[in-house]
Amino acid sequence: MDGTGKQTSWMGQAMPRREDPALLRGQGRFVEDIAPKGCVFVEFLRSTVPSGTITALDAADARDCEGVLAVYTADDLGELGQSAVNALIPGAPMRPFDVLARGAVTHVGQPIAAVVATSRDAARDAVEVIWLEIEDTEAETATTPVAQWRGGPADTPAMTIASRVDHARVAPFAMEPRACLAEPVGDGLRVWMATQTPFRGRDDLARILGMDRAAVQVIAPDVGGAFGGKASIYPEDAMVAFAARDLNLPVKWTASRSDEFMAATQGRGAQSQGSLGIDADGRITSLTARMTYDLGSWTPYSAYAPARNAGRILPGPYAIPSVTVDVAAGLSNTAPMNIYRGAGRPEAAMLIERLMDKAAHKAGIDPLDMRRRNLRDGRVPGPSVAGEWIDTGDYAALLDALEIRAGYATRRADQAQRRRAGEVVGLGLSLYIEPCGQGWETARVSLSPQGRFIAYTGSSAQGQGRQTACAQIVADVLGVSPDCVDVGSGDTADLDNGIGALASRSTAIGGSAMRLAAITLRAQIATALGVNDLETDARGACVNGSHLSWDQIAARLPEAARTADETYTAAHEAWASGAAMAQVAIDRETGRVTVEDLIWIDDAGTVVNPLLVQGQLWGGLAQGLGCVLSERLAYDGDGQLLTGSLMDYAVPRANDMPRAVALHKLPTPSAANPLGAKGVGEAGCIAVPPAVLNALQDAILPFTDTDLPLPSTSETLWRAINSVQEAT
Structure with a gap:
């Protein structure tokens, strides 16, 4: 209650993250911090070639090394089950991983043999x-065609404009590398994993090892970032679990940074090309696009999520009457490809936004006006031209807000003046929509005998502030303070099932499940106490004229009334949206880019905690900037990784961030879930790259209209600026 006796609403409150104090004091508990008695370590012999047949493999000398307890090759593992792959695109090729290479290798870094020893050094030796x-x-x-989206009649446009975007492969690059610790517990296993999906990890390990899933407990403790790179199980995880059962000892593995570059899943890597048909008034009459995805050497669980997302998002927020989108995919002898923050959404947004800018240039229309005259009305949810159900979003209002907040007309005038003075400057826009998770999630809310509320979510956490947000949702429903709510996640022993944290789904779907469980618990308590509803506060509730503390209430309740389990299934998918403008300057002499300003209007629907949203927007912004300006995983012609360390792979640094960033919100509640929430965790990787790339293209337009590659490094930009001078 507040001072007026009214119940305080905790939704929308900017509460500091309750998770941070322990982490800032160095009291986090990551997989590497967990050391059961007698723990031993595993290291892997990895392939040094991308494709080949194993003609000799002799581990006799390794077995004789000091401290070595076991050496495993594929022949020692017997017949194992397969890792799961989500058939998001029916009929598309799938290749589950081999725990250890069986007779042949398919990428550099693939595990071939595993050594278990009493120390890491002994195993490595x-x-x-x-x-x-x-x-x-x-x-x-x-590559082969795997999917197609079509809608509307055939079109014979008055004029066409084409563009191509080749997305570089990027590394998820979490601060904490992958890690796994498995320890035998009776006839089962307790497995600690740095994972986004503990329940999926439990099911995969049980299937691969031929165990009942009830005999496998997976725990995700503190997880130091993931970004899609910890969304699926890996061969190393299965090997750790196998060795723990075989040796009846706790077995641990923690990846090195080199392991991560070589053998962890990678993201992006798509080739996209498309063309727009345009009439004489600047109206878009058709879109034709083709997206080609390299899947790498094996298919993780979500391997097809990027391809599916990219195909179904187009034509984005625009009212294009005729759409044809083809998606092709194929395996290659490189590291496996999987979801990476955005998972197909950035590829779709980048292609349509580059086409919009090029169409505006060809038609002689300002890029902002070009977008305005081609918007679909998103204020009422409904199907896109290709049949995809799209959530609410006021795209016209987003552009209006961006124009005002950015002072767009003044910036264009300033740009013209700076160009006359010899500066290389550009302005770039982006307008985007993004689907934010489908399906279901679980939650449990209980009242403990001590009078505290205990909430468990089937979602998991790797830095988003999940405990804080869930506590606010539960407190808002129960009319208590978030301090009265303890939140648990990431342990398969707490709930029967769950999905995890990926696809920007955890608040929209996981939060809705938590809200539903809290509503059910409140109703159960009221019914058990014989009242129609509860008048509650942090200390307890009024019952028949008496105020009872929560522990007193718990003592009066039958055990069944003290716990509520709920599974929430979303009837539709929430779709977020937003608009961004970037202003860049390029140094003529060096090609170095300065992102001078970024203005961003985001619609994440109903916001539980603005501080958490801001953190997600900033994090996504940094990763999105890296994709445009610096990050690239590269292989040579022989399939060898050229960017296997931070000496070669350029993650953004603090001085690469924009000089000024203005984040604004223009929320429209989602029609897809009872919270009205939409996703926000991936928005930065969707909004920022096309805005910055369009700004770079605009900056070099006086010199060339060639499509820039990704990333657009200083060398690339220097060459673009100086290409005309070199040619003459």
Whole structure:
């Protein structure tokens, strides 16, 4: 209650993250911090070639090394079950992983043998003496059509404009690398994993090892970032679990940074090309697009999420009457590709936003006006031209707000003046929509005998502030303070099932499940106490004229009334949206980019906690900037990784961030869930890259209209600016 006797609403309150104090004091508990008695360590012999047949593999000397307890090759594992792959695109090719390579290798870094020893150093030393010979074979390169989206009549446009965007492969690059610790518990296993999806990890391990899933407990403790790179189980996780059962000892593995670059899943890597048909009034009459995805050497659970998302998002927020989108995919002898923050949404947004800018230039229309005259009305949810259900979003209001907040007309005038003075400056816009998770999630809310509320979510956490947001949702429903609510996540022992944290779904779907469980618990308590409703506060509730503390209430309740389990299934998918403008300057002499300003209007629907939203927007912004300006995983012609360390792979630094950033919100509640929430965790990787790339293209337009590659490095930009001078 507040001072007037009215119940305080905790929704929308900017509460500091309750998770932070322990982490800031160095009291976090990550997989590497967990050390059961007798714990031993595993290290892997990895392939040094991308494609080949194993002609010799002799581990005898390794088995004789000091401290070595076991050496495993594929022959020692017997027949194992397969890792799961989500058939998001029916009929598309799938290749589950081998725990250890069986007779052949398919990418550099693939595990071939595993050494378990009493120390990491002993295991690494033993790996070095395993004799391995591989005969090179021809690499896989073919792609095949896997999906198509069509809508509207055929079109014969008055004029067309085309664009192509090649997305560089990028590394998820979480601060905490992958890690796994498995320990035998009776006839089962307790497995600690740095994962976004503990329930999926439990099910995969049980299937691969032939165990009942009830015998496998997976716990995700503190997880130091993920970004899609910890969304699926890996061969190393399965090997750790197998060795723990086989040796009846706790077994741990923590990836090195080199392991992460070589063998962790990678993101993006798509090639996209498209064309717009335009009439004489600047109206878009058709969109034709083709997206090609390299899947890498094996297919993780969510391998097809990026391709599916990119295909179904187009034509984005625009009213284009005729749409054809083709998606192709194929396996290759490189590290596996999977979801990475945005998962197909950035590819779709980048293509349509580049096409919009090029169409505006060709038609002689300002890019902002070009977008305005081609908007679909998103204020009422409904199907897109290709049949995808799209949530609410006021795209015209987003552009209006962006124009005002940015002072757009003044900036264009300033740009013209600076160009006359010899500066290379550009302005770029982006307007985007993004789907934010489908399906279901679980939650449990209980009243403990001590009078505290205990909430468990089937979602998990890796830095988003999940405990804080869930506590606010539960407190808002129950009319108590968030301080009265303890929140747990990431342990498969707490709930029967769950999905996890990915696809910007945890608040919209997981939060809705939590709200539903809290509503059910409140009703159960009221019914058990014989009242129609509860008048509650942080200390307790009024019952028949008497105020009872929560522990007193718990003592009066039958056990069944003290706990509520709920599963919430979303009837539709929430879709977020937003608009951004970037202003860049390029140094003529060096090609160095300065992002001078970024103005961003985001619609994340109903916001539980603005501080959490701001943190997600800033984090996504940094990663989105990296994709445009610096990050690229590269292989040479022989399939060898050229960017295997931070000496070669350029993550953004503090001085790469924009000089000024203005974040604004223009929320429209989602029609897809009872919270009205939409996703926000991936928005920065969707909004920022097209705005910055369009600004770079605008900056170099006086010199060339060539499509820039990704990333657009200083060298690339210098060459673009100086190409005309070199040619003459």
